[in-house]
Amino acid sequence: MKINIALPLLLIVSILLTxxxxxxxVEEVALVNLAGVDYVDEEYKKGxxxxxxxxRTKEExxxxxxxxxxAKSLKEIASGxxxxxxxxxxxxxxxxxxxxxxxxxxxxxxxxxxxARDPHIGRDVYLGIVAGDTQELMExxxxxxxxxxxxxxxLMEQNEKNNFPTTNLHRFLFAYxxxxxxxxxxxxxxxxxxxxxxxxxxxxxxxxxxxxxxxDVFTFKMxxxxxNQGVQAIEFKDKNVVMENIGSRVKYKLxxxxxxPKFIININITGIVSEISDVGSLEAKTLTPEFEKxxxxxxxxxxxxxxxxxxxxxxxxxGLGKILKNRRGNFDKKVWEQQxxxxxxxLNIKVNIVESGISA
Amino acid sequence: MNKAKHNVPIxxxxxxxxxxxxxxxxSMQVGVGLLGFERYIAMAAGYDAWISILIAGLVIHLLLWxxxxxxxxxxxxxxxxxxxxxxxxxxxxxxxxxxxxxxxxSLTVLRTFIEVIQVWVFPQLNVWWYALAFLVMVYxxxxxxxxxxxxxxxxSVLLGLPLLLFKFFPIQLGQVDNLYPLIDHSLMDLLxxxxxxxxxxxxxxxxLMFYPxxxxxxxxxxxxxxxxxxxxxIYLASALVAxxxxxxxxxxxxxxxxxxxxKIVDFPFLQRFEYAGIALWAYVVLPNICIGLWAxxxxxxxxxxxxxxxxxxxxxxxxxxxxxxxxxxxxxxDQLNTITSQIGFYVLLYIPFLFVxxxxxxxxMKRDEN
Numbered sequence: 001m002k003i004n005i006a007l008p009l010l011l012i013v014s015i016l017l018t019x020x021x022x023x024x025x026v027e028e029v030a031l032v033n034l035a036g037v038d039y040v041d042e043e044y045k046k047g048x049x050x051x052x053x054x055x056r057t058k059e060e061x062x063x064x065x066x067x068x069x070x071a072k073s074l075k076e077i078a079s080g081x082x083x084x085x086x087x088x089x090x091x092x093x094x095x096x097x098x099x100x101x102x103x104x105x106x107x108x109x110x111x112x113x114x115x116a117r118d119p120h121i122g123r124d125v126y127l128g129i130v131a132g133d134t135q136e137l138m139e140x141x142x143x144x145x146x147x148x149x150x151x152x153x154x155l156m157e158q159n160e161k162n163n164f165p166t167t168n169l170h171r172f173l174f175a176y177x178x179x180x181x182x183x184x185x186x187x188x189x190x191x192x193x194x195x196x197x198x199x200x201x202x203x204x205x206x207x208x209x210x211x212x213x214x215x216d217v218f219t220f221k222m223x224x225x226x227x228n229q230g231v232q233a234i235e236f237k238d239k240n241v242v243m244e245n246i247g248s249r250v251k252y253k254l255x256x257x258x259x260x261p262k263f264i265i266n267i268n269i270t271g272i273v274s275e276i277s278d279v280g281s282l283e284a285k286t287l288t289p290e291f292e293k294x295x296x297x298x299x300x301x302x303x304x305x306x307x308x309x310x311x312x313x314x315x316x317x318x319g320l321g322k323i324l325k326n327r328r329g330n331f332d333k334k335v336w337e338q339q340x341x342x343x344x345x346x347l348n349i350k351v352n353i354v355e356s357g358i359s360a
Numbered sequence: 361m362n363k364a365k366h367n368v369p370i371x372x373x374x375x376x377x378x379x380x381x382x383x384x385x386x387s388m389q390v391g392v393g394l395l396g397f398e399r400y401i402a403m404a405a406g407y408d409a410w411i412s413i414l415i416a417g418l419v420i421h422l423l424l425w426x427x428x429x430x431x432x433x434x435x436x437x438x439x440x441x442x443x444x445x446x447x448x449x450x451x452x453x454x455x456x457x458x459x460x461x462x463x464x465x466s467l468t469v470l471r472t473f474i475e476v477i478q479v480w481v482f483p484q485l486n487v488w489w490y491a492l493a494f495l496v497m498v499y500x501x502x503x504x505x506x507x508x509x510x511x512x513x514x515x516s517v518l519l520g521l522p523l524l525l526f527k528f529f530p531i532q533l534g535q536v537d538n539l540y541p542l543i544d545h546s547l548m549d550l551l552x553x554x555x556x557x558x559x560x561x562x563x564x565x566x567x568l569m570f571y572p573x574x575x576x577x578x579x580x581x582x583x584x585x586x587x588x589x590x591x592x593x594i595y596l597a598s599a600l601v602a603x604x605x606x607x608x609x610x611x612x613x614x615x616x617x618x619x620x621x622x623k624i625v626d627f628p629f630l631q632r633f634e635y636a637g638i639a640l641w642a643y644v645v646l647p648n649i650c651i652g653l654w655a656x657x658x659x660x661x662x663x664x665x666x667x668x669x670x671x672x673x674x675x676x677x678x679x680x681x682x683x684x685x686x687x688x689x690x691x692x693x694d695q696l697n698t699i700t701s702q703i704g705f706y707v708l709l710y711i712p713f714l715f716v717x718x719x720x721x722x723x724x725m726k727r728d729e730n
Contacts, residue, residue: 010496093631119479119634122626122631124623171533173610174607175607178607178609178610322537326538326541
């Protein structure tokens with residue numbers, strides 16, 4: 001009796017309704033993997049997207065098509081790009097979003113807002129700042145059998161395991177919206193036929209203000225997170241010594257109260273000496289304590305220089321304000337902003353070298 | 361005890377075992393609220409709001425105990441209690457209010473879930489058609505009676521369980537520092553935040569309707585409290601994970617905290633987990649709407665002997681359909697949620713009142729007998 005009415009109705013409805021919404025199959029849409037936005041002038045921006053073309057056979061090398069359009073707002077750019085594409089453009093598979101340095105130095109807030117608002121965009125999307133023109137960087141071919149998008153993601157994934165701190169859209173939004181911390185993003189540069197990570201772009205809210213060069217990125221990462229990979233070279237008595245990190249632990253301590261905070265950053269790093277030019281190994285063993293001293297001196301000097309630069313530029317990529325807020329409570333952003341440039345920060349780095357390779 | 365007077369006899373074959381109260385209570389409490397409650401509770405008490413969840417959880421246990429006392433004293437359900445306490449006319453009025461309130465709960469869940477689909481998956485979705493399809497399904501279950509709905513609850517709890525595992529991904533990126541300093545807000549802030557959790561915890565008061573259907577009512581107490589406790593724990597866990605994953609100010613920009621957290625879930629074969637999560641959530645939402653509609657339609661049936669429950673279900677389904685099609689924008693739906701939360705809060709306040717009235721009436725009756 002009951003089933004007699006409900007079940008057929010249910011079946012009919014579920015069968016008929018499947019066709020009610022526009023749906024698109026992968027072959028019929030243009031999937032964007034890589035997007036870039038450049039600064040044109042105060043009003044106009046230029047958007048470029050890389051659309052993945054899937055081959056018909058397995059062997060076919062995947063290719064990319066590049067479209068770009070200049071308009072005032074990102075949504076206008078999006079609809080403008082549609083006018084150049086035979087298939088509807090979909091951003092769902094976006095995995096790397098690039099911004100020109102000039103745009104980042106002017107204002108990135110509307111671009112970030114667009115990414116944060118769009119439900120189709122994942123939170124593990126990489127963001128990157130490009131020295132120069134993003135379109136130029138995107139349109140170069142870096143690998144014979146990979147698309148640029150895939151190539152750049154590989155570049156980031158590989159480097160995050162080593163010297164580079166982890167970044168993605170979520171982490172950037174975390175710092176961008178959060179009080180007492182500022183975000184940072186990878187800084188990419190294209191040189192000749194190559195693209196490289198040239199450093200870390202530092203932000204003050206949505207404005208890019210500074211760059212840490214790649215040689216100092218290891219020190220920066222040490223300050224930010226625990227990791228157990230990466231390589232750093234120093235000069236030791238006019239010779240090169242290279243240390244391989246096998247475990248770096250950072251701890252933040254806070255002394256004093258809200259009015260007079262003092263930060264102590266303790267870093268313990270365990271490493272292996274992996275390259276010593278012209279120093280005999282017997283000598284190397286006896287030199288280990290000296291290496292340790294020399295490395296910690298180098299890291300401390302470098303780190304302190306970096307911290308001084310942050311304080312001078314009033315940027316807080318380490319999130320010291322957040323630490324103060326979380327550990328002391330009653331956080332006042334205005335007071336903190338005045339304190340920050342002069343707040344004492346102590347940096348202690350202990351290097352422990354445990355091995356020096358297998359050749360004697 | 362004059363139990364027979366208020367007792368509502370239910371045929372043996374329609375009864376449900378006491379263990380199932382766990383699923384009924386839990387699945388009615390967890391609905392669309394879980395997808396986005398983090399932001400609202402953090403508005404008043406910041407990241408101390410997890411304490412508010414515990415406070416709210418405690419209050420729920422207290423209220424649940426009161427409901428059981430009320431039911432034990434009367435031996436019937438909400439309809440007979442109201443008639444006993446307030447007499448025929450005011451009692452009937454209160455019954456109708458509750459019937460509409462249960463319907464409102466269903467409407468809120470249905471419309472909010474459709475909104476989630478509209479925002480996240482299909483912006484072009486026709487609310488009217490989707491609501492129709494969903495309601496046909498709901499009708500099918502509600503027609504089957506409480507036993508069928510209970511079965512649905514069981515399935516929904518089991519299907520919802522694996523979703524908890526995906527909290528692992530945001531925890532990986534989480535910063536436990538966010539939760540500190542531990543108690544940075546005043547008690548008033550904590551209580552205000554506890555009040556905003558109301559909408560998330562609503563639903564256990566439906567026990568007032570399905571109590572006569574329980575086979576072993578004494579034993580069911582334990583399971584009802586387990587159900588409420590489990591709900592509290594799930595909310596607590598969800599809130600803690602959201603709090604470590606988002607920075608405090610960032611969370612205020614996130615409308616659906618839990619769905620946005622699914623975005624970070626990443627498998628080689630599945631890049632966007634949130635679509636799977638939302639689809640699975642339909643199973644969590646379905647029994648929620650069913651129980652609401654069932655309880656709403658049972659009240660008129662109990663009040664007027666001549667009305668068949670099926671006609672009431674038809675009428676109420678029609679109301680749900682029209683109402684959900686009329687609510688169009690985010691702000692309207694947000695308002696619907698706020699209103700439901702407000703009314704729900706008053707309903708929770710009403711329970712202690714009913715409890716006191718019940719005790720009072722019993723005393724009066726005893727005196728009269730003497």
